[in-house]
Protein backbone atom coordinates (compact mmCIF):
# COMPACT_ATOMS: atom_id res chain seq x y z
CA UNK A 1 0.00 0.00 0.00
CA UNK A 2 2.75 2.40 1.00
CA UNK A 3 4.64 1.46 -2.11
CA UNK A 4 1.57 2.11 -4.25
CA UNK A 5 1.08 5.57 -2.77
CA UNK A 6 4.75 6.35 -3.27
CA UNK A 7 4.65 5.27 -6.90
CA UNK A 8 1.43 7.23 -7.41
CA UNK A 9 2.99 10.39 -5.96
CA UNK A 10 6.06 9.81 -8.10
CA UNK A 11 3.93 9.62 -11.25
CA UNK A 12 1.82 12.60 -10.20
CA UNK A 13 4.94 14.69 -9.66
CA UNK A 14 6.14 13.93 -13.17
CA UNK A 15 2.70 14.66 -14.61
CA UNK A 16 2.55 18.04 -12.88
CA UNK A 17 6.05 18.80 -14.05
CA UNK A 18 5.13 17.90 -17.63
CA UNK A 19 2.10 20.18 -17.56
CA UNK A 20 4.21 23.04 -16.21
CA UNK A 21 6.69 22.54 -19.03
CA UNK A 22 3.84 22.53 -21.55
CA UNK A 23 2.37 25.77 -20.21
CA UNK A 24 5.81 27.41 -20.05
CA UNK A 25 6.57 26.38 -23.63
CA UNK A 26 3.22 27.73 -24.74
CA UNK A 27 3.95 31.04 -23.00
CA UNK A 28 7.43 31.29 -24.48
CA UNK A 29 6.22 30.51 -27.99
CA UNK A 30 3.56 33.20 -27.81
CA UNK A 31 5.95 35.79 -26.38
CA UNK A 32 9.03 35.10 -28.46
CA UNK A 33 7.31 33.75 -31.55
CA UNK A 34 5.92 37.18 -32.26
CA UNK A 35 2.32 35.96 -32.38
CA UNK A 36 -0.54 38.40 -32.17
CA UNK A 37 -1.99 37.88 -28.67
CA UNK A 38 -5.48 38.42 -30.03
CA UNK A 39 -5.00 35.36 -32.25
CA UNK A 40 -2.81 33.18 -30.04
CA UNK A 41 -3.36 34.22 -26.43
CA UNK A 42 -0.81 33.29 -23.75
CA UNK A 43 -1.79 30.80 -20.99
CA UNK A 44 -2.60 33.41 -18.36
CA UNK A 45 -5.16 35.11 -20.60
CA UNK A 46 -6.76 31.75 -21.37
CA UNK A 47 -6.89 30.84 -17.69
CA UNK A 48 -8.50 34.15 -16.88
CA UNK A 49 -11.12 33.50 -19.56
CA UNK A 50 -11.70 30.04 -18.16
CA UNK A 51 -12.18 31.54 -14.70
CA UNK A 52 -14.78 33.95 -16.09
CA UNK A 53 -16.58 31.15 -17.90
CA UNK A 54 -16.68 29.17 -14.67
CA UNK A 55 -17.86 32.05 -12.49
CA UNK A 56 -20.55 33.04 -14.97
CA UNK A 57 -21.63 29.39 -15.10
CA UNK A 58 -21.64 29.49 -18.91
CA UNK A 59 -19.20 26.63 -19.32
CA UNK A 60 -21.28 24.32 -17.13
CA UNK A 61 -24.26 24.63 -19.41
CA UNK A 62 -22.15 23.32 -22.26
CA UNK A 63 -20.45 20.68 -20.16
CA UNK A 64 -23.79 19.39 -18.99
CA UNK A 65 -25.28 19.07 -22.43
CA UNK A 66 -22.10 17.50 -23.84
CA UNK A 67 -21.87 14.98 -21.04
CA UNK A 68 -25.53 14.16 -21.49
CA UNK A 69 -25.11 13.47 -25.22
CA UNK A 70 -21.97 11.56 -24.47
CA UNK A 71 -23.69 9.47 -21.83
CA UNK A 72 -26.65 8.64 -24.08
CA UNK A 73 -24.52 7.75 -27.11
CA UNK A 74 -21.97 5.83 -25.10
CA UNK A 75 -24.48 3.82 -23.05
CA UNK A 76 -26.35 2.92 -26.19
CA UNK A 77 -23.11 1.82 -27.84
CA UNK A 78 -22.16 -0.32 -24.84
CA UNK A 79 -25.57 -1.94 -24.71
CA UNK A 80 -25.91 -2.62 -28.44
CA UNK A 81 -22.24 -3.59 -28.83
CA UNK A 82 -22.50 -6.00 -25.96
CA UNK A 83 -25.70 -7.72 -27.03
CA UNK A 84 -24.63 -7.98 -30.68
CA UNK A 85 -21.12 -9.03 -29.72
CA UNK A 86 -22.41 -11.83 -27.50
CA UNK A 87 -24.72 -13.17 -30.19
CA UNK A 88 -22.25 -12.83 -33.04
CA UNK A 89 -19.40 -14.25 -30.96
CA UNK A 90 -21.31 -17.36 -29.91
CA UNK A 91 -23.00 -18.16 -33.21
CA UNK A 92 -20.40 -19.35 -35.65
CA UNK A 93 -22.10 -18.60 -38.96
CA UNK A 94 -23.14 -15.14 -37.78
CA UNK A 95 -19.56 -14.26 -36.96
CA UNK A 96 -18.44 -15.37 -40.42
CA UNK A 97 -21.18 -13.19 -41.87
CA UNK A 98 -20.74 -10.11 -39.71
CA UNK A 99 -16.96 -9.88 -39.39
CA UNK A 100 -16.31 -8.98 -43.05
CA UNK A 101 -19.01 -6.32 -42.78
CA UNK A 102 -17.35 -4.83 -39.72
CA UNK A 103 -14.01 -4.77 -41.48
CA UNK A 104 -15.64 -2.99 -44.40
CA UNK A 105 -17.52 -0.34 -42.46
CA UNK A 106 -15.20 0.22 -39.53
CA UNK A 107 -12.49 2.23 -41.38
CA UNK A 108 -15.06 4.92 -42.17
CA UNK A 109 -14.44 7.67 -39.62
CA UNK A 110 -17.48 8.28 -37.42
CA UNK A 111 -17.62 11.94 -38.50
CA UNK A 112 -17.92 10.90 -42.13
CA UNK A 113 -21.44 9.76 -41.27
CA UNK A 114 -22.30 13.11 -39.73
CA UNK A 115 -23.70 14.92 -42.81
CA UNK A 116 -25.67 11.82 -43.70
CA UNK A 117 -27.14 11.61 -40.21
CA UNK A 118 -28.04 15.31 -40.35
CA UNK A 119 -29.80 14.72 -43.67
CA UNK A 120 -31.65 11.78 -42.23
CA UNK A 121 -32.60 12.98 -38.77
CA UNK A 122 -32.24 16.73 -39.15
CA UNK A 123 -30.26 18.90 -36.78
CA UNK A 124 -30.48 18.55 -33.01
CA UNK A 125 -29.00 16.17 -30.46
CA UNK A 126 -29.30 13.14 -32.70
CA UNK A 127 -26.24 13.66 -34.96
CA UNK A 128 -23.88 14.23 -32.03
CA UNK A 129 -25.26 11.23 -30.15
CA UNK A 130 -24.99 9.04 -33.25
CA UNK A 131 -21.35 9.99 -33.85
CA UNK A 132 -20.50 9.15 -30.23
CA UNK A 133 -22.44 5.93 -30.61
CA UNK A 134 -20.56 4.91 -33.75
CA UNK A 135 -17.20 5.76 -32.21
CA UNK A 136 -17.79 3.74 -29.04
CA UNK A 137 -19.66 0.92 -30.72
CA UNK A 138 -16.82 -0.81 -32.58
CA UNK A 139 -14.39 -1.26 -29.68
CA UNK A 140 -17.16 -2.67 -27.46
CA UNK A 141 -18.45 -4.92 -30.24
CA UNK A 142 -14.99 -6.18 -31.25
CA UNK A 143 -13.80 -7.04 -27.77
CA UNK A 144 -17.11 -8.66 -26.87
CA UNK A 145 -16.85 -10.86 -29.95
CA UNK A 146 -13.25 -11.75 -29.16
CA UNK A 147 -14.14 -12.55 -25.55
CA UNK A 148 -17.20 -14.60 -26.47
CA UNK A 149 -15.08 -16.86 -28.61
CA UNK A 150 -12.61 -17.45 -25.82
CA UNK A 151 -14.93 -18.62 -23.06
CA UNK A 152 -13.12 -21.46 -21.29
CA UNK A 153 -14.54 -24.80 -22.37
CA UNK A 154 -14.50 -25.89 -18.75
CA UNK A 155 -17.14 -23.28 -17.87
CA UNK A 156 -19.36 -24.51 -20.66
CA UNK A 157 -18.91 -28.09 -19.39
CA UNK A 158 -20.02 -26.93 -15.95
CA UNK A 159 -23.09 -25.32 -17.52
CA UNK A 160 -23.93 -28.55 -19.35
CA UNK A 161 -23.36 -30.64 -16.24
CA UNK A 162 -25.83 -28.58 -14.21
CA UNK A 163 -28.22 -28.43 -17.19
CA UNK A 164 -28.27 -24.65 -17.10
CA UNK A 165 -30.59 -23.37 -19.84
CA UNK A 166 -30.61 -20.21 -21.94
CA UNK A 167 -30.72 -17.32 -21.17
CA UNK A 168 -29.11 -18.35 -17.89
CA UNK A 169 -26.03 -19.66 -19.68
CA UNK A 170 -25.51 -16.20 -21.15
CA UNK A 171 -26.25 -14.36 -17.93
CA UNK A 172 -24.51 -16.63 -15.44
CA UNK A 173 -21.62 -18.06 -17.43
CA UNK A 174 -20.72 -16.30 -20.67
CA UNK A 175 -21.32 -12.69 -19.65
CA UNK A 176 -19.27 -12.83 -16.45
CA UNK A 177 -16.63 -15.01 -18.14
CA UNK A 178 -15.94 -12.31 -20.72
CA UNK A 179 -16.43 -9.33 -18.44
CA UNK A 180 -12.74 -8.38 -18.51
CA UNK A 181 -12.97 -8.18 -22.30
CA UNK A 182 -16.11 -6.07 -22.11
CA UNK A 183 -14.53 -3.71 -19.58
CA UNK A 184 -11.53 -3.32 -21.86
CA UNK A 185 -13.77 -2.61 -24.86
CA UNK A 186 -15.70 -0.06 -22.81
CA UNK A 187 -12.43 1.61 -21.88
CA UNK A 188 -11.23 1.86 -25.47
CA UNK A 189 -14.68 2.94 -26.65
CA UNK A 190 -14.81 5.69 -24.07
CA UNK A 191 -11.54 7.19 -25.30
CA UNK A 192 -12.54 7.06 -28.97
CA UNK A 193 -16.00 8.43 -28.30
CA UNK A 194 -14.66 11.37 -26.32
CA UNK A 195 -12.38 12.24 -29.23
CA UNK A 196 -15.39 12.35 -31.53
CA UNK A 197 -17.70 14.20 -29.16
CA UNK A 198 -16.31 17.53 -30.28
CA UNK A 199 -16.55 16.65 -33.95
CA UNK A 200 -20.10 15.45 -33.45
CA UNK A 201 -21.13 18.78 -31.96
CA UNK A 202 -19.63 20.89 -34.70
CA UNK A 203 -22.66 20.48 -36.88
CA UNK A 204 -26.34 20.84 -36.23
CA UNK A 205 -26.32 21.91 -32.58
CA UNK A 206 -26.07 25.25 -30.77
CA UNK A 207 -24.76 23.97 -27.46
CA UNK A 208 -22.02 21.74 -26.09
CA UNK A 209 -18.25 21.89 -26.03
CA UNK A 210 -17.88 21.20 -29.75
CA UNK A 211 -20.29 24.00 -30.56
CA UNK A 212 -18.36 26.31 -28.22
CA UNK A 213 -15.20 25.63 -30.20
CA UNK A 214 -16.85 26.43 -33.53
CA UNK A 215 -18.66 29.40 -32.06
CA UNK A 216 -15.52 30.94 -30.60
CA UNK A 217 -13.77 30.52 -33.91
CA UNK A 218 -16.62 32.28 -35.71
CA UNK A 219 -16.55 35.08 -33.14
CA UNK A 220 -12.76 35.34 -33.27
CA UNK A 221 -12.34 34.48 -29.56
CA UNK A 222 -9.27 32.23 -29.46
CA UNK A 223 -9.03 32.56 -25.68
CA UNK A 224 -12.49 30.96 -25.34
CA UNK A 225 -11.46 28.33 -27.88
CA UNK A 226 -8.33 27.38 -25.98
CA UNK A 227 -10.13 27.49 -22.63
CA UNK A 228 -12.68 25.03 -24.03
CA UNK A 229 -9.87 22.75 -25.20
CA UNK A 230 -8.49 22.73 -21.65
CA UNK A 231 -11.91 21.72 -20.34
CA UNK A 232 -12.24 18.94 -22.94
CA UNK A 233 -8.83 17.60 -22.01
CA UNK A 234 -9.53 17.64 -18.28
CA UNK A 235 -12.94 16.01 -18.65
CA UNK A 236 -11.52 13.33 -20.95
CA UNK A 237 -8.82 12.60 -18.42
CA UNK A 238 -11.35 12.31 -15.58
CA UNK A 239 -13.58 9.97 -17.57
CA UNK A 240 -10.59 7.81 -18.41
CA UNK A 241 -9.56 7.65 -14.75
CA UNK A 242 -13.06 6.64 -13.72
CA UNK A 243 -13.24 3.81 -16.22
CA UNK A 244 -9.70 2.69 -15.38
CA UNK A 245 -10.81 2.35 -11.79
CA UNK A 246 -13.86 0.38 -12.90
CA UNK A 247 -11.73 -1.86 -15.09
CA UNK A 248 -9.22 -2.66 -12.38
CA UNK A 249 -12.06 -3.47 -9.98
CA UNK A 250 -13.45 -5.87 -12.55
CA UNK A 251 -10.09 -7.47 -13.18
CA UNK A 252 -9.55 -7.95 -9.49
CA UNK A 253 -12.46 -10.36 -9.38
CA UNK A 254 -12.38 -11.71 -12.89
CA UNK A 255 -8.89 -11.35 -14.30
CA UNK A 256 -7.29 -13.58 -11.73
CA UNK A 257 -8.65 -16.84 -13.05
CA UNK A 258 -7.94 -20.20 -11.52
CA UNK A 259 -4.20 -19.89 -11.53
CA UNK A 260 -3.58 -23.03 -13.54
CA UNK B 261 -26.89 -53.49 -13.73
CA UNK B 262 -26.73 -49.74 -13.40
CA UNK B 263 -23.79 -48.67 -15.54
CA UNK B 264 -22.96 -50.85 -18.53
CA UNK B 265 -19.79 -50.23 -20.51
CA UNK B 266 -20.09 -52.54 -23.48
CA UNK B 267 -17.04 -53.20 -25.64
CA UNK B 268 -16.05 -49.53 -25.72
CA UNK B 269 -13.08 -48.29 -27.74
CA UNK B 270 -11.97 -44.71 -28.22
CA UNK B 271 -9.67 -43.46 -30.94
CA UNK B 272 -8.27 -39.93 -31.05
CA UNK B 273 -6.69 -38.36 -34.06
CA UNK B 274 -3.33 -36.83 -33.31
CA UNK B 275 -1.86 -35.06 -36.36
CA UNK B 276 -4.03 -37.31 -38.51
CA UNK B 277 -2.60 -40.49 -36.98
CA UNK B 278 -5.15 -42.41 -34.94
CA UNK B 279 -4.32 -43.10 -31.29
CA UNK B 280 -6.16 -45.93 -29.60
CA UNK B 281 -6.77 -44.44 -26.16
CA UNK B 282 -9.11 -47.20 -24.97
CA UNK B 283 -9.53 -50.68 -26.38
CA UNK B 284 -12.56 -52.92 -25.98
CA UNK B 285 -13.49 -52.00 -22.41
CA UNK B 286 -16.16 -54.21 -20.81
CA UNK B 287 -17.27 -53.22 -17.35
CA UNK B 288 -20.46 -53.09 -15.35
CA UNK B 289 -21.03 -51.12 -12.19
CA UNK B 290 -23.92 -51.52 -9.76
CA UNK B 291 -25.86 -48.79 -8.06
CA UNK B 292 -24.17 -47.62 -4.85
CA UNK B 293 -20.71 -48.89 -5.72
CA UNK B 294 -17.55 -46.91 -5.09
CA UNK B 295 -15.26 -47.82 -7.97
CA UNK B 296 -11.72 -46.55 -8.43
CA UNK B 297 -10.05 -46.42 -11.83
CA UNK B 298 -6.37 -46.96 -11.08
CA UNK B 299 -3.48 -46.78 -13.50
CA UNK B 300 -0.53 -44.73 -14.69
CA UNK B 301 -1.18 -41.56 -16.62
CA UNK B 302 -2.05 -41.96 -20.28
CA UNK B 303 -4.03 -45.16 -19.83
CA UNK B 304 -7.35 -43.54 -20.70
CA UNK B 305 -8.92 -43.05 -17.25
CA UNK B 306 -9.98 -39.46 -17.99
CA UNK B 307 -11.17 -40.47 -21.44
CA UNK B 308 -13.43 -43.18 -20.04
CA UNK B 309 -14.73 -40.88 -17.31
CA UNK B 310 -15.54 -38.19 -19.89
CA UNK B 311 -17.52 -40.66 -21.93
CA UNK B 312 -19.38 -41.93 -18.85
CA UNK B 313 -20.24 -38.35 -17.92
CA UNK B 314 -21.42 -37.56 -21.45
CA UNK B 315 -18.76 -35.07 -22.56
CA UNK B 316 -17.47 -37.42 -25.23
CA UNK B 317 -18.77 -40.45 -27.11
CA UNK B 318 -17.16 -43.84 -27.74
CA UNK B 319 -15.70 -44.57 -31.17
CA UNK B 320 -17.04 -48.11 -30.84
CA UNK B 321 -19.34 -49.87 -28.41
CA UNK B 322 -21.80 -48.14 -26.14
CA UNK B 323 -22.26 -46.89 -22.61
CA UNK B 324 -25.63 -47.26 -20.91
CA UNK B 325 -26.67 -45.83 -17.58
CA UNK B 326 -29.97 -47.02 -16.15
CA UNK B 327 -30.70 -48.67 -19.49
CA UNK B 328 -30.22 -45.53 -21.57
CA UNK B 329 -27.33 -44.72 -23.86
CA UNK B 330 -25.36 -41.75 -22.53
CA UNK B 331 -25.45 -38.88 -25.00
CA UNK B 332 -24.95 -35.76 -22.90
CA UNK B 333 -24.11 -34.61 -19.37
CA UNK B 334 -26.86 -34.57 -16.79
CA UNK B 335 -27.36 -32.97 -13.39
CA UNK B 336 -28.06 -36.48 -12.10
CA UNK B 337 -24.44 -37.39 -12.88
CA UNK B 338 -22.00 -34.71 -11.84
CA UNK B 339 -18.27 -34.45 -12.36
CA UNK B 340 -15.56 -33.04 -10.13
CA UNK B 341 -13.18 -31.89 -12.81
CA UNK B 342 -9.43 -32.33 -12.78
CA UNK B 343 -8.58 -28.68 -12.03
CA UNK B 344 -11.80 -27.71 -10.20
CA UNK B 345 -13.84 -25.89 -12.87
CA UNK B 346 -15.00 -23.26 -10.39
CA UNK B 347 -16.40 -19.99 -11.68
CA UNK B 348 -13.87 -17.36 -10.52
CA UNK B 349 -16.48 -14.59 -10.36
CA UNK B 350 -18.57 -16.45 -7.79
CA UNK B 351 -17.75 -16.91 -4.12
CA UNK B 352 -17.46 -20.39 -2.69
CA UNK B 353 -21.08 -20.19 -1.57
CA UNK B 354 -22.33 -18.97 -4.94
CA UNK B 355 -20.34 -21.66 -6.74
CA UNK B 356 -22.00 -24.34 -4.66
CA UNK B 357 -25.37 -22.72 -5.29
CA UNK B 358 -24.98 -22.85 -9.08
CA UNK B 359 -26.41 -26.34 -9.54
CA UNK B 360 -29.12 -25.72 -6.94
CA UNK B 361 -30.27 -22.61 -8.84
CA UNK B 362 -30.62 -24.75 -11.93
CA UNK B 363 -32.74 -27.24 -9.96
CA UNK B 364 -35.06 -24.36 -9.07
CA UNK B 365 -34.61 -24.86 -5.36
CA UNK B 366 -35.80 -21.84 -3.40
CA UNK B 367 -33.42 -19.44 -1.74
CA UNK B 368 -34.05 -20.53 1.81
CA UNK B 369 -33.57 -24.20 0.99
CA UNK B 370 -30.45 -23.41 -1.05
CA UNK B 371 -28.83 -21.71 1.89
CA UNK B 372 -29.52 -24.72 4.10
CA UNK B 373 -27.99 -27.12 1.59
CA UNK B 374 -24.95 -24.92 0.92
CA UNK B 375 -24.31 -24.56 4.65
CA UNK B 376 -24.48 -28.33 5.08
CA UNK B 377 -21.97 -29.10 2.34
CA UNK B 378 -19.63 -26.24 3.03
CA UNK B 379 -19.48 -27.48 6.60
CA UNK B 380 -18.83 -31.01 5.39
CA UNK B 381 -15.70 -29.89 3.55
CA UNK B 382 -14.69 -27.66 6.46
CA UNK B 383 -14.87 -24.30 4.70
CA UNK B 384 -17.57 -22.54 6.70
CA UNK B 385 -15.25 -19.62 7.44
CA UNK B 386 -14.43 -19.22 3.75
CA UNK B 387 -17.96 -19.34 2.37
CA UNK B 388 -17.79 -15.79 1.08
CA UNK B 389 -14.30 -15.97 -0.37
CA UNK B 390 -13.63 -15.93 -4.09
CA UNK B 391 -11.65 -18.80 -5.64
CA UNK B 392 -8.61 -16.57 -6.15
CA UNK B 393 -8.55 -15.98 -2.40
CA UNK B 394 -8.31 -19.71 -1.66
CA UNK B 395 -5.59 -22.32 -1.89
CA UNK B 396 -5.73 -25.09 -4.47
CA UNK B 397 -6.90 -27.52 -1.83
CA UNK B 398 -9.71 -25.26 -0.68
CA UNK B 399 -10.89 -24.76 -4.24
CA UNK B 400 -10.96 -28.48 -4.75
CA UNK B 401 -13.10 -28.85 -1.66
CA UNK B 402 -15.52 -26.25 -3.01
CA UNK B 403 -15.71 -28.18 -6.28
CA UNK B 404 -16.54 -31.36 -4.37
CA UNK B 405 -19.16 -29.61 -2.25
CA UNK B 406 -20.68 -28.15 -5.40
CA UNK B 407 -20.99 -31.59 -7.00
CA UNK B 408 -22.43 -33.30 -3.93
CA UNK B 409 -24.89 -30.50 -3.14
CA UNK B 410 -27.14 -31.22 -6.15
CA UNK B 411 -27.82 -34.71 -4.75
CA UNK B 412 -26.75 -36.60 -7.91
CA UNK B 413 -27.09 -40.31 -8.51
CA UNK B 414 -23.56 -40.70 -9.75
CA UNK B 415 -20.45 -38.68 -8.94
CA UNK B 416 -17.43 -38.77 -11.21
CA UNK B 417 -14.16 -37.60 -9.74
CA UNK B 418 -10.97 -37.21 -11.75
CA UNK B 419 -7.92 -37.19 -9.49
CA UNK B 420 -9.65 -34.66 -7.30
CA UNK B 421 -7.18 -34.59 -4.42
CA UNK B 422 -3.97 -34.04 -6.33
CA UNK B 423 -3.60 -30.44 -5.16
CA UNK B 424 -4.06 -31.28 -1.49
CA UNK B 425 -1.40 -31.74 1.17
CA UNK B 426 -1.34 -35.10 2.95
CA UNK B 427 -3.31 -33.98 5.99
CA UNK B 428 -6.21 -32.33 4.21
CA UNK B 429 -6.12 -35.14 1.69
CA UNK B 430 -6.73 -37.69 4.38
CA UNK B 431 -9.51 -35.66 5.99
CA UNK B 432 -11.36 -35.06 2.73
CA UNK B 433 -11.01 -38.74 1.81
CA UNK B 434 -12.75 -39.54 5.09
CA UNK B 435 -15.54 -37.04 4.35
CA UNK B 436 -16.13 -38.59 0.94
CA UNK B 437 -16.26 -42.12 2.38
CA UNK B 438 -18.69 -40.91 5.09
CA UNK B 439 -20.83 -39.26 2.45
CA UNK B 440 -20.83 -42.42 0.36
CA UNK B 441 -21.78 -44.65 3.28
CA UNK B 442 -24.54 -42.29 4.36
CA UNK B 443 -26.09 -41.43 0.99
CA UNK B 444 -25.42 -44.64 -0.95
CA UNK B 445 -24.42 -42.80 -4.13
CA UNK B 446 -22.50 -44.39 -6.96
CA UNK B 447 -19.02 -42.91 -7.12
CA UNK B 448 -16.45 -43.42 -9.84
CA UNK B 449 -13.10 -42.09 -8.83
CA UNK B 450 -9.92 -41.81 -10.90
CA UNK B 451 -6.57 -41.98 -9.14
CA UNK B 452 -3.04 -43.15 -9.66
CA UNK B 453 -2.38 -43.66 -5.94
CA UNK B 454 -2.69 -47.27 -4.78
CA UNK B 455 -3.34 -46.34 -1.13
CA UNK B 456 -6.08 -43.94 -2.08
CA UNK B 457 -7.82 -46.54 -4.21
CA UNK B 458 -7.74 -49.10 -1.39
CA UNK B 459 -8.97 -46.61 1.18
CA UNK B 460 -11.90 -45.36 -0.91
CA UNK B 461 -13.16 -48.07 -3.24
CA UNK B 462 -15.12 -51.24 -2.85
CA UNK B 463 -13.83 -52.22 -6.29
CA UNK B 464 -10.65 -51.26 -8.08
CA UNK B 465 -10.35 -51.36 -11.85
CA UNK B 466 -6.70 -51.42 -12.93
CA UNK B 467 -5.86 -49.98 -16.35
CA UNK B 468 -2.74 -50.29 -18.43
CA UNK B 469 -1.70 -47.90 -21.20
CA UNK B 470 -0.95 -48.03 -24.95
CA UNK B 471 -3.63 -49.00 -25.70
CA UNK B 472 -5.76 -48.41 -22.61
CA UNK B 473 -7.18 -51.71 -21.44
CA UNK B 474 -8.58 -53.10 -18.21
CA UNK B 475 -6.05 -55.56 -16.81
CA UNK B 476 -7.62 -56.54 -13.48
CA UNK B 477 -10.69 -55.88 -11.38
CA UNK B 478 -10.28 -56.36 -7.63
CA UNK B 479 -12.83 -56.36 -4.83
CA UNK B 480 -11.65 -54.55 -1.72
CA UNK B 481 -12.60 -56.53 1.42
CA UNK B 482 -13.75 -54.48 4.45
CA UNK B 483 -10.67 -55.57 6.41
CA UNK B 484 -8.41 -53.83 3.89
CA UNK B 485 -9.73 -50.46 5.05
CA UNK B 486 -7.47 -50.67 8.07
CA UNK B 487 -3.92 -49.57 7.30
CA UNK B 488 -1.33 -52.34 7.60
CA UNK B 489 -3.92 -55.05 8.25
CA UNK B 490 -3.17 -58.38 6.50
CA UNK B 491 -6.00 -57.73 4.04
CA UNK B 492 -4.65 -54.29 3.27
CA UNK B 493 -1.17 -55.62 2.62
CA UNK B 494 -2.52 -58.51 0.54
CA UNK B 495 -4.47 -56.32 -1.85
CA UNK B 496 -1.70 -53.76 -2.00
CA UNK B 497 0.79 -56.43 -2.97
CA UNK B 498 -1.58 -57.82 -5.54
CA UNK B 499 -1.92 -54.40 -7.17
CA UNK B 500 1.84 -53.89 -7.13
CA UNK B 501 2.31 -57.30 -8.75
CA UNK B 502 -0.12 -56.43 -11.53
CA UNK B 503 1.63 -53.13 -12.13
CA UNK B 504 5.09 -54.73 -12.16
CA UNK B 505 4.02 -57.19 -14.80
CA UNK B 506 2.90 -54.19 -16.86
CA UNK B 507 6.20 -52.38 -16.42
Ligand SMILES: Nc1ncnc2c1ncn2[C@@H]1O[C@H](COP(=O)(O)OP(=O)(O)O)[C@@H](O)[C@H]1O
Nearest residue numbers: 272273274281300301302303304305306307308
Ligand atom coordinates in the same frame (compact mmCIF):
# COMPACT_ATOMS: atom_id res chain seq x y z
N1 LIG C 1 -8.57 -34.85 -26.93
C1 LIG C 1 -7.56 -35.71 -27.20
N2 LIG C 1 -6.96 -35.69 -28.41
C2 LIG C 1 -5.97 -36.56 -28.70
N3 LIG C 1 -5.49 -37.47 -27.85
C3 LIG C 1 -6.03 -37.53 -26.63
C4 LIG C 1 -7.09 -36.65 -26.22
N4 LIG C 1 -7.44 -36.94 -24.95
C5 LIG C 1 -6.63 -37.95 -24.57
N5 LIG C 1 -5.79 -38.31 -25.56
C6 LIG C 1 -4.80 -39.40 -25.50
O1 LIG C 1 -5.44 -40.54 -24.99
C7 LIG C 1 -4.64 -41.21 -24.06
C8 LIG C 1 -5.36 -41.33 -22.73
O2 LIG C 1 -5.47 -40.05 -22.12
P1 LIG C 1 -6.21 -39.81 -20.74
O3 LIG C 1 -7.57 -40.37 -20.81
O4 LIG C 1 -6.09 -38.36 -20.42
O5 LIG C 1 -5.33 -40.65 -19.72
P2 LIG C 1 -5.27 -40.59 -18.13
O6 LIG C 1 -6.40 -39.79 -17.63
O7 LIG C 1 -5.33 -42.03 -17.71
O8 LIG C 1 -3.95 -40.01 -17.79
C9 LIG C 1 -3.33 -40.44 -23.98
O9 LIG C 1 -2.39 -41.07 -24.81
C10 LIG C 1 -3.70 -39.09 -24.52
O10 LIG C 1 -2.59 -38.50 -25.16
Ligand SMILES: [Mg+2]
Nearest residue numbers: 305306342418
Ligand atom coordinates in the same frame (compact mmCIF):
# COMPACT_ATOMS: atom_id res chain seq x y z
MG1 LIG D 1 -6.38 -38.00 -16.45
